[in-house]
Every structure is written in structure tokens, then in C-alpha cells.
Amino acid sequence: MKSSIFHLALGAFILTASLPIHASAYTDPGSGAFVYQAAYAAVLAGTFYFRKILNRFWGRRK
Amino acid sequence: MPTASDHHSQVESRITGTFRDPAGRLVQRDGRILRVVSESGDSCARFLFTPKAEEWATQGSLIRTWRVSEPDLFTAGTTQILEHERIPFASYPYEWPAEMLHAAGTLTLRLALESLESGYSLKDATPYNILFRGPKPVFVDALSFEPREPGDATWLPYAQFLRTFLLPLLAQRHFGMELGSTLLAHRDGLEPEVVYKWCSWLKRLTPPFLGTVSMPTWMGRKEVEAKAYAPARIDPERATFVLQGLLHGLEKNLRKAAPKLAGSRWSGYLSTTALYDSSQFLAKETFVRDALNETKPARVLDVGCNEGHFSGLAAQAGASVVGIDSDPEVVGRTWRKATDEKLNILPLVVDLTRPSPATGWRNEEAASFLDRARGHFELVLALAVLHHMLVTERVPLPAALDLLGETSSKYVLLEFVSPDDPMFQRIVRGRGELYRHLTLEHFENEVRERFEIVRSTRLDGLHRWLYLLRKKDSRS
Numbered sequence: 001m002k003s004s005i006f007h008l009a010l011g012a013f014i015l016t017a018s019l020p021i022h023a024s025a026y027t028d029p030g031s032g033a034f035v036y037q038a039a040y041a042a043v044l045a046g047t048f049y050f051r052k053i054l055n056r057f058w059g060r061r062k
Numbered sequence: 063m064p065t066a067s068d069h070h071s072q073v074e075s076r077i078t079g080t081f082r083d084p085a086g087r088l089v090q091r092d093g094r095i096l097r098v099v100s101e102s103g104d105s106c107a108r109f110l111f112t113p114k115a116e117e118w119a120t121q122g123s124l125i126r127t128w129r130v131s132e133p134d135l136f137t138a139g140t141t142q143i144l145e146h147e148r149i150p151f152a153s154y155p156y157e158w159p160a161e162m163l164h165a166a167g168t169l170t171l172r173l174a175l176e177s178l179e180s181g182y183s184l185k186d187a188t189p190y191n192i193l194f195r196g197p198k199p200v201f202v203d204a205l206s207f208e209p210r211e212p213g214d215a216t217w218l219p220y221a222q223f224l225r226t227f228l229l230p231l232l233a234q235r236h237f238g239m240e241l242g243s244t245l246l247a248h249r250d251g252l253e254p255e256v257v258y259k260w261c262s263w264l265k266r267l268t269p270p271f272l273g274t275v276s277m278p279t280w281m282g283r284k285e286v287e288a289k290a291y292a293p294a295r296i297d298p299e300r301a302t303f304v305l306q307g308l309l310h311g312l313e314k315n316l317r318k319a320a321p322k323l324a325g326s327r328w329s330g331y332l333s334t335t336a337l338y339d340s341s342q343f344l345a346k347e348t349f350v351r352d353a354l355n356e357t358k359p360a361r362v363l364d365v366g367c368n369e370g371h372f373s374g375l376a377a378q379a380g381a382s383v384v385g386i387d388s389d390p391e392v393v394g395r396t397w398r399k400a401t402d403e404k405l406n407i408l409p410l411v412v413d414l415t416r417p418s419p420a421t422g423w424r425n426e427e428a429a430s431f432l433d434r435a436r437g438h439f440e441l442v443l444a445l446a447v448l449h450h451m452l453v454t455e456r457v458p459l460p461a462a463l464d465l466l467g468e469t470s471s472k473y474v475l476l477e478f479v480s481p482d483d484p485m486f487q488r489i490v491r492g493r494g495e496l497y498r499h500l501t502l503e504h505f506e507n508e509v510r511e512r513f514e515i516v517r518s519t520r521l522d523g524l525h526r527w528l529y530l531l532r533k534k535d536s537r538s
Contacts, residue, residue: 032254032282033221036273037308039281041215044307048300 085205086144089135096132097144097204104141106185106205114180115207122195123169125149125202149200150361150382150408151438154428155189155226156245157410157418159394160234160321162199163241165401166192167227167316169199173207174217175309178302183210187219188226189245194408196382197400212298217308221278225251228274228312231319233257236265240390242411249422254278270318273311324391337446337485342521347375349519349528350443350475354379356516356530357473359440365414365466366447370396370407376443377405384439386431388413414447414465415455435469442470446526449479452497453489459500459508467512472536474513476529478505483525502527 085103089096099107109115110127118124126147135143155163166189174184184206191203226245229252233239237260244252258266258279266276296304338346350372354362362376367385369392376383377400385407387393396409410431412418417431444466451462466474479486481497490497509515513531520527 032278032280033224035281035284036278037217037220039277040273040311041304041308044304045215045296045300048303 083205091132093148095146095148096130096135097127097146098135098137098140099142099144099205100139101141103205106208107142107144109177109180109182109207109209110144110204112180112182114176118173118176118201122198123173123201125193125200125204127204144204146202146204149193149195149202151384152429152434153194153408153410154245154418154421156242156421157412157431158189158194158241159390159397159409159411160231160241161394161397162194162197162409163189163227163231164316164320165397166199167223167231168313169201170223170227171309171313171316173201175306175313177207178210178305181210181212182207183214183217183305184219187223188250196406196408197397211295213295213301215296215301215304217305220308220312222251223312224274224278225253227251228270228315228319229254229257231316231321232270232274233260235319235321240411242390246418246421255282270315274315321394323395338521338524342524345519345521346445346477346528349530350375350445351379353441353473353475353517353530354381357441359473361439362441362443363435363439363469364443364445365469366445366450367396367409367443368392370399370405370409372443372445373407373409374399374403374405376441377407381406381441383407384435385409386412386414388416414469415451415457432468437468437471439470441473441475442466443475445475445477446479446485448476449483449486450489452500453486453493459505460511463508463512467533470533472533473516474529474531474533476509476531478502478527478529480505480525480527486525 083103084100085106086097086099089098110124115124119126127144130143130145132143155166158166169192170184170187170189174187177184185208186203186206191201191206192199193202194200230239230241230244233244233252234241254275257271257275261271261275265271295301354376358379359376359381362373362381362383364370364373364376364383364385367373367387368389370385373383373385373396383406385393385396387396387409388411390411393409393411396407399405400407400409412431417435418428420426420430420433421428448462451457452459457465466476480502481487481490481494481500486497487494506515509529509531513533516530516532518527518529
């Protein structure tokens with residue numbers, strides 16, 4: 001369920017961001033997965049420091 | 063990229079160069095598999111001698127490799143020669159049931175994740191990197207692990223993994239698309255844009271399709287500049303965290319794409335069709351067991367293996383078994399049985415009357431099933447399968463016997479189902495006239511032209527006979 005909400009939120013954001021601005025004569029059919037990976041990686045990277053802080057916090061409590 | 067396809071060169075008994083990966087090429091020499099490593103592959107080859115790779119090889123997850131000296135194979139740019147263990151029988155993704163593709167994908171992700179700890183990264187993720195030893199997947203593309211830039215957070219084979227593992231499995235599970243036709247027609251798998259067209263709006267907006275199909279499709283509508291593919295460098299610890307997250311995300315999606323057990327026309331065949339009563343079935347089993355004890359085959363082909371009952375008997379008798387059937391559902395069940403009971407059975411979705419063709423560049427990357435099978439097995443089991451070849455496929459009896467003889471180097475164990483048998487009459491669908499000539503005498507005459515009858519028996523109360531046959535040219 002958590003994963004569904006995460007994907008839906010990410011999907012809505014990406015869908016808005018990825019609407020074509022102009023029609024292209026050529027698009028690479030394999031490129032979408034690469035761009036998605038980059039976006040997914042960016043989200044993961046964003047959580048890295050957040051998790052680190054949380055881990056420290058929980059570490060201190062132990 | 064040297065892959066499972068190349069590994070097959072061992073069966074071809076000829077030297078085959080490899081061309082996709084400049085890191086190295088495979089050659090076969092006197093039945094040995096040798097890998098000539100070039101300068102660009104030297105750093106990848108080093109990984110094979112790290113504790114992690116040796117641990118995998120011991121587990122059986124990675125092909126066993128050792129250094130050898132073959133001075134005449136050295137050319138300009140060659141840095142070392144490696145030798146690999148031989149896998150008994152090469153198979154390709156379009157011959158696997160969904161269970162096996164899923165197991166291959168699971169292994170690929172596990173190795174990709176664990177290699178990060180050693181400072182390496184998996185540079186490609188295709189099912190052609192995997193072969194099966196019995197039911198167990200083995201990673202064979204030995205030069206696929208390259209040293210990783212510590213701050214690189216991109217896993218380049220991400221899209222390839224989607225195309226060749228996840229999307230074919232999702233298409234099979236949700237749209238009933240058989241892997242055989244998907245992967246035979248599309249060597250590089252399914253693009254998200256293709257699967258997107260098959261999805262309802264609900265599927266497009268919910269996992270696992272949202273992240274594996276819809277978002278890549280929407281994002282692919284924008285032009286991507288070449289510089290976007292340049293790896294971004296970030297803090298190494300953070301990069302490892304991101305890569306682990308990406309790979310864990312793929313693992314989660316792969317679990318959602320796991321095949322479900324479903325019924326099919328042939329599943330539960332032996333237990334539900336009441337073809338044999340218990341004493342008749344016991345008589346059949348005893349005949350097969352005795353033949354196995356007498357012939358002691360190292361390699362057995364079970365044609366029409368169904369859910370692997372007789373493949374299991376052969377494996378328990380010590381043989382390395384390849385079981386084939388045209389129904390992916392029963393082959394999947396055979397794989398589950400072999401895995402659970404640790405039986406040396408390689409189950410494949412192959413119809414002997416329409417076997418897998420040779421595929422790839424110049425039709426030389428993956429050999430046809432018949433080229434791999436010809437003469438490879440000391441015993442071929444063809445239990446209750448000949449009448450399907452004769453009636454359903456309309457193969458003439460001499461041609462069917464020739465083919466069974468071709469796949470065996472010594473023995474064939476054949477069940478003859480006569481036109482008086484109720485199952486024969488059911489599949490003949492009113493065309494009985496075509497088989498009026500198929501008497502026991504006619505059958506035995508055709509058999510004797512090719513084989514020596516070692517032993518035969520009638521199953522009591524049935525119009526079915528069992529024969530243990532020895533090829534006429536196999537006595538040595």
C-alpha cells in the first residue's frame with residue numbers, strides 16, 4: 001500500500017513533467033526506462049540523508 | 063557479449079568466435095570451454111578470482127573458472143586464457159517456463175546486488191547470461207562483472223532487465239502470453255511502449271505496471287539528449303545506497319511477476335484421466351525402472367515429460383535428465399518438482415515435432431534444439447507420445463521413429479498406443495481410416511528396420527505396449 005501511494009505520487013509528478021512540449025520526429029523507444037531510473041534514483045538519493053539522520057536518532061535512543 | 067549461446071559451442075564441436083563483447087571470446091577445444099580475455103576484459107576477469115566470485119562458484123550460482131596456459135591462443139591484446147566448467151545441456155530463454163525465467167531473474171539481481179559489496183557492477187542483465195544445471199540457474203557470462211566507479215549511481219542494464227525479464231513475465235502472468243513466442247520473436251525482450259498498449263487504464267496506473275511500463279512509456283515520449291546518459295557522480299556511500307534501492311525495487315517487482323500455478327489441458331494428466339489403474343501403472347513404472355537399471359544411462363531425454371514423473375525416476379536412477387513438453391504449465395510444474403526434490407532434471411518447453419530453431423546472428427548464436435539433442439542421450443523415453451506425433455501432428459511412423467533414433471545414441475523406451483486405445487480414438491476425431499494400417503505387426507516391422515527389440519510387454523487390459531529398443535548401429 002505504501003509502495004502504491006509512493007508510485008502514484010511519483011507517477012503524477014513525472015507524468016506532468018514529461019508531457020511533450022513539442023512533437024519530435026524521433027524518440028528513442030528505450031530511453032524512457034533510463035529516464036525513469038534516473039528519476040527513481042534521484043528520489044532514492046533524496047531519502048539517503050533523511051534515513052541517515054533517522055538512523056542516528058534511533059541509534060541514540062538505543 | 064559472450065553468453066549462454068556461446069557456451070553451446072561445446073555441443074557443436076567447433077570453434078565459435080564471439081563478437082558482442084570486446085572483453086573476450088569463447089573457443090571450444092577438445093570439448094573444453096576456453097575464454098580468451100582481451101586487455102579490456104582483464105579487469106572483469108579479475109573479479110572471477112575474488113572471494114565473492116569463488117563463494118558463488120562453490121554455491122553453483124556462477125560458472126566455475128580457472129586459469130590455463132594455451133600459448134597458441136594468445137594473439138595481440140590477449141592477456142589471459144580461462145577455462146570454464148561444461149554445463150551438460152544448453153537451453154535458451156524461449157525454451158524455459160515462466161518459473162525458470164523468474165529464477166534466472168532472481169539470480170541476476172542477487173548477483174548484481176552482492177557484487178556491489180566487492181566494488182563491482184553487473185554490466186548487462188539478459189537471460190542469455192544464464193544456463194541451467196538441472197533445475198538450478200548458473201550465471202555463465204563470466205566477464206559481465208566490471209569494476210564500479212564508486213560514485214556512479216546508474217545501473218546501465220536497468221532497462222535491459224525490464225525488457226528481458228520483468229515485462230515478458232508480466233505479459234505471461236497478466237495477458238497469458240507464452241514466453242516461447244514472446245522471446246523467440248523478440249530476442250531483446252518487450253519494450254514498455256509495447257506492453258503499455260495492452261494495459262487497461264487501471265493497470266497503467268497501478269503497480270507493478272505503473273513503474274515498469276507506464277512511467278517509462280510516458281518519459282520516453284520526450285527526446286533524451288545523448289549527454290543525459292553520462293553517469294552522474296555523487297558521494298560513493300550515497301551511490302551504493304541508490305543502486306541497492308534500484309535493485310531492491312526490481313526484486314520487489316520481480317516477486318509481483320512470479321508465475322502462478324494454473325491448470326492446463328495436460329496438468330494432472332496422469333492422476334485425473336484414469337488411463338491406467340494402479341496395477342497397470344505399477345507395471346509401466348516397473349518396466350521403466352528395469353530399463354533404467356539395465357541401461358544405466360548418464361543422460362536421458364524424456365519426450366512429453368508432462369509433470370515429470372518418469373523424468374523423476376530417471377533422475378533418481380542417477381541420470382542427468384532433460385524433460386521436454388509442449389505445455390509450459392506442466393513444464394513449470396516439473397521444474398518446481400525438480401527444485402523441491404533436488405532432482406537433476408532440466409525441464410524445457412519444446413515440442414519435438416516443432417522444435418526450437420537456430421536463432422540469432424546468421425542463425426549461429428543459439429543452435430536448434432535438434433542440433434543440441436542429436437545423439438546426446440543414451441536413453442530416450444517416449445511414453446504415450448508417439449500416437450500424438452502420428453495423429454495430432456500427422457507425422458508418418460517411419461519419420462517419427464527416425465527422429466527418436468536420432469536423439470538417442472543407444473536406447474529408446476517407447477510406449478505404443480494402438481488405434482484401438484480409447485485415447486487414440488479420442489484424438490483421431492473420426493479419421494480412423496487413416497490409421498487402419500497401424501497394426502502391431504506393422505509397427506514392429508518399422509521398429510525392426512531401425513532398432514533391435516531388447517524387450518517388450520503389453521500393459522494388461524490395455525491396447526498399449528512398452529518396448530525397450532536398442533539402436534542397430536549402437537553396439538560397440
